[in-house]
Amino acid sequence: MKHQKNNNGFALVTVLIIIVIFTLLGTVLINISFTNAKQLNKTEDNMQAVDLSEMGIIYYKNAFIKNAYNTFDTAVSTAKSELINQGREITVDNILNELSISVNDFKLPIRIPKEIPVSTHRFEIIENSLSISSRNLKVIFESNGIMNGSTSKITATINLNIEEVIDTILNGGSGTGDGSGSSGNANRGKTLMDITLSKDGLNDCTTCTKLKSGTVGYFYKTLTNNASIHNTIAYISGSLLSSNKSNSSIKNSHLYITENVDFENLNAGVEKLKLFVGKTATIHNLNGTIKNSTIYVTKDLIFHNKVKEIKNSKICVGGQLTAKSFPEPDDTWKEGIYTCMRFGNINESGNDSGTDVSTVIEEIKSQVEKGEITYN
Template sequence: MKYLKNERGMTLVIVLLTITVFSVLGLAVMGASVNNVKQVKKAETDIQTVDAAEMGVQYYNTLLKDFFHQQIALKKSEIKTLIQNDYVNKVPLTDDKIEEYEKKLGEKLIQAFNSSPLFPAFGTALSKDIDTPTKTYFKIKNLSPSPLCPTCNTTAKETVEQIEFSYESFGHTNQQPEKKLTGKFVFTFSIDKSEIKEKLIPAQNHDYTTLIPKPTNVSPCSSEAFGNGNNGRDVFDTVNCSYNQLISVEKPSEITDSILVFDKGVQFIKQLNKGIEDSTLYITGVPGTTTLFNKQVNGIHNSKILVKGNAQFETVNQGIHNSTIVVVGNAKFGDGQDKLKKLEHSSIYVIGNADMTDIDFTQFSTTAKICVKGTITGDSSLYNYPIYSESYNKVKFDEKCSLGIIQDGDKTIDISDQFMDWAEEIKPIVSYN
């Protein structure tokens, strides 16, 4: 009993020791947990900071790509003008000259960038907040002193030239240590010599009256010049003569194998139901009147018609074939539902304005053309056909409608819109620090 009494209090000691051990372990676990939370939070902050720096790289590169893309489109016209001026001054278009143009382009692009807000003379290129509560933002700093074009000064024939420079993007989050990424921006461009070509041009001559000279050695027409056809209709068949008064042909039937001069104008009141064939009509209109080919003209074939003054062709049912028409004034083709239909192996020249509202363009052949020195009224789609207007596109008009003969030296340079290429997708080279 005495031995047992000596062991009193041992249970309390054991309980106290157990409590102490668990307390120590609990504190250790709590400490480890707190430390882990801090480490996780620090890792998350580091990731957010790096993400902020990466966002800076992506954002800045988008701005750079847009800037250089816009600038090269602007400088394109300047280089094009430079090439054209050199051609006029008889500067040969050699490979070395292409390299020189590319170098000049590189200099212009670098100069434009150096004076832009994207490349400040001092300090930060740009800074942008990402998340205000966590104070997350990025800054672009420490750009290269100036972009370089390392290939522009080489004598080797490069496939492409390139402009390059480096910069740094700093990410910030919750006043933690910043993270820095270094980016390298590369922009490539080139001039394609094969898209710059020399071509012949005709000497400029738009005196279309020379196409149909006034007939000579024709006798005055008598009233008997009107032959009687079927049903009392008027027929010009193998008639060569000249009228000196305004003529109204009341019931025209046909004009065949004839040379007719109308010095005071003519109007065909009703339809020429057999058309005009193998004939020449030289018409000098009276001021204030219009030479009128009324209603249906059933075809104009192998003929020449010159009208000095205004003219209207209301309807040509069977079309115009192998013929030339010159109007030294304004012209109207068609009248409402009546249309000029079919034009092939023929040319129409109008020195004034032309109303083409009522033309059936679907039947126009590529062997035909209409040249108008003035303006054209009609659907905008008419320029999809062989129709040329000096007021719409003078270069095309001169090319297609000049009567001049090409001489030695009548050349120009043709620079297509595809003569310059550049990289539109730019992938930065990024290194993490």
């Protein structure tokens, strides 16, 4: 009897074995794919956490510096007033010696940043230390970026040189006007250092009541004047009230007045004048030119009529500036009109057109470039 082989059975077993092998391999490959995907997601989370921590550094740096400059601006203004009252020169060193500040003045008024609610990503700021010396303000802080459980920490240091900060506030660089045309440019924080005058060495005049041309002296009280003032050096501990004639002028003079000034007529112009006014200055008629002069008014400056022309002169106003109009700035207007010891602009209507201290952030980018703000 012949026997037949059942090859179909062996073929079925072979197919089943192959199916099992491919199933096992597929499971392994799928697991590998899932693992790689998780690793990629984790890597992406880590990278985003780093980005968040860097965002925190930038955010805190800007907030801290803005707050610091606000604080210094107030302190410098107070110190400057003290120096003026004492008759001392306004310099960085003198202001530094008069400065009244403490570490607590520089703590941010709110915790920043606020965490994003119901979110897996955020950055948190932790202040590690804040210190101040006679020359330096220093803060060490860390920024933690958090993304889906992944955390990145960056520690950073901000160093602010106090002398440079004061100098920046006193000489805040050029600014732009309000675009109204005749008001011209108004620069932030300019200080005019060449108007100071010491009464030491000047002849005392206890009985003088009028200021005359050619006078050199120290006067104890308010004076009057009814003519031009030429070749005069006067320290007046009081006011100067001048009912001068319509063709009067002031030339080649240095006047330091602790109180107010009131000029009735200066239609013949002002030339080579250094004028310091401790309070308010009022000029009723000025049909001439302000030329090669420096005028510093601690409070308000009032021009009752238009200013015809300004040439190579500086006018610094601590309060409001009021006038009908100013000449359009041109090449002959070398310096222009400034605000004294503060940020912001002034315009011809006497309105303060802004005190945006945030612009200081742009002005101190050089400190970043010099490495004074660094990542550790």
